[in-house]
Structure formats: structure tokens, C-alpha cells
Amino acid sequence: MTDRVSNWAGNVVFGAKRVHRPTSVDEVRRLVSAGGPLRVLGSGHSFNRMADTTGDLILLSSLPRLVSVSADRTSVRIDGGIRYGELAPLLQAQGLALHNTASLPHISVAGAIATATHGSGVLNANLATAVSSLELITGDGSLVTLDRENPDFPGAVVHLGALGVITALTLDVVPTFDIRQYVYDDVPRSSIASSLPEMLADGYSVSLFTDWTGLDANMAWLKRRADDPMSGDWFGAHPADGPRHPVPGMPAENSTEQHGVPGPWHARLPHFRMEFTPSSGEELQSEYHVARSDALAAIDAVAAIRSEVAPVLQVCEIRSIAADELWLSPNYRRDSVALHFTWIADTDAVLPVLGAIEVQLAPLAARPHWGKVFTTAPATLRTLFPRLSDFSSLVARYDPAGVFRNEWLDSVLSSR
Incomplete structure (x- = not known):
């Protein structure tokens, strides 16, 4: 076709x-x-x-849907084409949940896993850490299953599409839980400077949003368990007087319900509702992960060039992610804070600014998100991801004929 x-x-x-x-x-x-x-x-x-x-x-979106919960109700086996927004209500109907979700439910589970996509929360690792086994078709057509007992497993979960076609995954699940979502406007820079670790830890999931036109953050989005409600101001920020959308100018109806109204995990942890397009799609995105201890330094580094950043930026989101043991995860053995940039849809205007940000963040060993726009050199990637050479060897074993190689992957795996 x-x-x-x-x-x-x-x-x-x-x-x-x-x-x-x-x-x-x-x-x-x-x-x-x-x-x-x-x-x-x-x-x-x-x-x-x-x-x-x-x-x-x-x-893989046309594969038959597969959602099979284990007898002990601690895991679920799914097909390689299902999206989070399809999976979540089916789990909820059985009284189960995933430990976290990304900002939008529209993405495929297998695709999110391949790039270490994440949600937020100082105790929440990225979405790929929920994988307990994966089934893939390797370059010669063989069907291979890898689980946590296999020494290749930590290198194969975040795989960039380089090892084969993921046809099924098994994910850890937990009992369902309810979340309340709160939005606060105008987070003072002084509070960020004095209390950023406390801010990021003050909820199940916490996000700060800024357009970098000033030093204050425009908004904070807090997602708390339903039995942990809150009221009043928050680190000097004030409760929003109406529903908000993370991107200025976009309709708030696209966002998940706010104002502390309790709801199931899958209807509050994402920022966006499944039934709406999260934005117009007219955008580019980049993201960089630094050690959590360097979060304020990273914010200061971007703030120093905010006059360059703001004209081509829609919004920047700041979130925290827990460390893991997955070789190509940006959070490999490092509790992290991620700075996520949603740009205007103008590559020529964005790339010079992106280069300037990468220079600013270089002293902090900022690791890029694999699925976003970045210009980090392959030799630098090898220093940022210490198991990248091991991953290259894994690729050579699983796909010796290079069936799944392309120009982008060749560049990433290059030592030059």
C-alpha cells in the first residue's frame, strides 16, 4: 500500500x-x-x-486489541498498537491503573516506551519502567520475548525502534486511584528560587509552565491523590479563577478537569482529554533532562537567554522524573528534572535558539528526549548516555543485517 x-x-x-x-x-x-x-x-x-x-x-494501529490482565492482577499484556487513551478506561473498568501517564493519552504505548516518554512526579519513573516483558519481531522475522530476568532487557526497553517490531508488551499495574487537579497562576520567581524541590514534591505529579517572557512561572499544575486535598495559595501563587490550558490561547475545554474535582487517575494525570486534539499540531517540541539537583541551575541558564527563547516559544513545562536502570532513558541512574519546550512551527527560527539552549545546558549534562528535536552531536550523546555503546552492540546482535536502520539511527549510533 x-x-x-x-x-x-x-x-x-x-x-x-x-x-x-x-x-x-x-x-x-x-x-x-x-x-x-x-x-x-x-x-x-x-x-x-x-x-x-x-x-x-x-x-501497528490495526493489530487486534489485546488487554489481558494477569490472574494475580499485577500486570496486563497488551498489543503493540494500542494507545494509552484506549487502554486506560479498560484498566479502570477492572479496578486497575498504571503508575503514571504522559501529558496526553493520544500516544501509543509502544511508541512512548521506545523513547522513554514520561509523566511527572518525584517518585514516578518514566512510563517505560512499567514494562516487565516485551515481545518483538527481530530482523530475520523471529519472535523473541524478553523479560526482566534477561540481561538484555534494560537495554531493549527504550529501543528507538532499532531492535525490531514490538508486537506485545506486559506492563505493571496497580489498584485504581483517584486524583484531584489544581491549577495556580503566577508562581513567583522568589518562591522558585527558594523552594523548587519542595514545589516539585508537593503532589503526585507537579508541572510548572512558563513562556519565558519574565522570571515568574505562568502556572503550576498540581495533581494530588483524592484523599490529599488542598486549598488557599501555593508558594505565593493564587488558585486559577477558571479552567486553563497549558498553551496560551488554546481552549481550556481540551484540558482535563481542574479545581480539585476528584476523578479517576486516567482522567486527571494527563493534561489533555482523549476526545479533543491537545493542540493544533502547529508546533515543534524539544526536551532536556538534568539532574534534579541541577534544576534551578538549568532554569537560570535558560532565563539568561529568555529574550531569544520567548519569541519562538509557545510554552515551557518543568517536571520531575525518578531515576531508573534503562540504558537509553534520560533518567538513567539520575533523578531528573525535564525542561520541555513547545515551539512555534518554524524550524528555521527555532533551530538557532535550540542551539543556544543546548550550549547553556551543556555544563549540566542535559540529556535530550529521543523523540523531540535536538542537535546534540553523536559524540556528546555517548558521554550523556553511558550505555549507548552497549546499546550499539545490542543492535548489532538483534539486527545484524540492518533491517531497522535509517539515517537518523545511524547518526545516533555513530561515535563521531
Whole structure:
């Protein structure tokens, strides 16, 4: 089947000769066995050419839905094409939950795992840490299962699409829980300077938003368990007088319910409702992770060039993520704070500013999010991700013929 496919934001049109939407795992195996080059595309919520190919592109959204809860109700086995917004209500109906979600439920689970996508919370690790096993079709068409007992597992979970096609995953689940969401306006810079660690820890999930037109943060979004309500001001910020959207000018109805109204985890932890497009898609995104202890230094570093940043920025979100043991995770062995930039949809205007931010954050060993726009050199990536060389060896073993390689991946795995 030949058609043209773009990413969610529309800034990347994939160069695939053919696009396939298989309806069974056997069909995926036949496609892979025919040889490469080929890549897999999830929900397309990436902003670089990670999923691009000059050969065949595989979309897994048409695989039969699989949501199978284990007998002990501690895990769920799912298919490789399901999105969080499809999975979450099915878990909720069985009294179960995931430990966290990303900001938007529209993304595919397998795609989010491949890039170490995350939510927020000082005790919450990124979404990939919920994976207890994965089933993938490797470059020769073999179906392989890896679990936490396998020594390759920590390198295979965040895999950048380099090891094979993920056809099924098993995720840890927990008993369902309710969340209250609160939004506060005008967070003073003085409070950020004096109390940032306390701010980021004051909820199940906490986000600060700024447009960098000044030093104060525009908003704070706090998500607390329903049995932990709050009232009054917050570190000098005032409760919002109405519903808010993280991106200035976007309709607040797209956002999940606020004002402390309790609701199930999957209806509060994301910022956006599944039934609405989270934004117009007219944007680029970048994100950098620094050690949590360097969070204020990172904020100061960006603030120093805010006159360059603000004109091309829609909003910047600041969140905390717990450390993990996954080789290519930006949070590998480091409790982190992430600065996420939503830019205007103008690559030529954004790239020079992005370069300036990377220079500012370089002394803090800022690790980029794999699915966003970044210009970090491959040699620098090797210093930032200490297991990247080990991952390159893993790729060579699982895909010796380079079926899943592309120009972007070759660049990432390069030592130059």
C-alpha cells in the first residue's frame, strides 16, 4: 500500500515507499522477513526523523486489541498498537491503573516506551519502567520475548525502534486511584528560587509552565491523590479563577478537569482529554533532562537567554522524573528534572535558539528526549548516555543485517 504519512505535528513527511497496516502478528512477521529497510511508526507524536525510512513503514494501529490482565492482577499484556487513551478506561473498568501517564493519552504505548516518554512526579519513573516483558519481531522475522530476568532487557526497553517490531508488551499495574487537579497562576520567581524541590514534591505529579517572557512561572499544575486535598495559595501563587490550558490561547475545554474535582487517575494525570486534539499540531517540541539537583541551575541558564527563547516559544513545562536502570532513558541512574519546550512551527527560527539552549545546558549534562528535536552531536550523546555503546552492540546482535536502520539511527549510533 502506498500513501504519504506525516508525523503528528506535520513537520516530517515520511519518505517510505510503502506503508503497511498489518492486522495480525503473522502479517508483521512476513513483512519483516521480506527484508528492509523498514521502520515502525506509533501514533506519530515525534518531532524528528526517528521513524523515517526509504523502504517500508509499518503502522501497528490495526493489530487486534489485546488487554489481558494477569490472574494475580499485577500486570496486563497488551498489543503493540494500542494507545494509552484506549487502554486506560479498560484498566479502570477492572479496578486497575498504571503508575503514571504522559501529558496526553493520544500516544501509543509502544511508541512512548521506545523513547522513554514520561509523566511527572518525584517518585514516578518514566512510563517505560512499567514494562516487565516485551515481545518483538527481530530482523530475520523471529519472535523473541524478553523479560526482566534477561540481561538484555534494560537495554531493549527504550529501543528507538532499532531492535525490531514490538508486537506485545506486559506492563505493571496497580489498584485504581483517584486524583484531584489544581491549577495556580503566577508562581513567583522568589518562591522558585527558594523552594523548587519542595514545589516539585508537593503532589503526585507537579508541572510548572512558563513562556519565558519574565522570571515568574505562568502556572503550576498540581495533581494530588483524592484523599490529599488542598486549598488557599501555593508558594505565593493564587488558585486559577477558571479552567486553563497549558498553551496560551488554546481552549481550556481540551484540558482535563481542574479545581480539585476528584476523578479517576486516567482522567486527571494527563493534561489533555482523549476526545479533543491537545493542540493544533502547529508546533515543534524539544526536551532536556538534568539532574534534579541541577534544576534551578538549568532554569537560570535558560532565563539568561529568555529574550531569544520567548519569541519562538509557545510554552515551557518543568517536571520531575525518578531515576531508573534503562540504558537509553534520560533518567538513567539520575533523578531528573525535564525542561520541555513547545515551539512555534518554524524550524528555521527555532533551530538557532535550540542551539543556544543546548550550549547553556551543556555544563549540566542535559540529556535530550529521543523523540523531540535536538542537535546534540553523536559524540556528546555517548558521554550523556553511558550505555549507548552497549546499546550499539545490542543492535548489532538483534539486527545484524540492518533491517531497522535509517539515517537518523545511524547518526545516533555513530561515535563521531
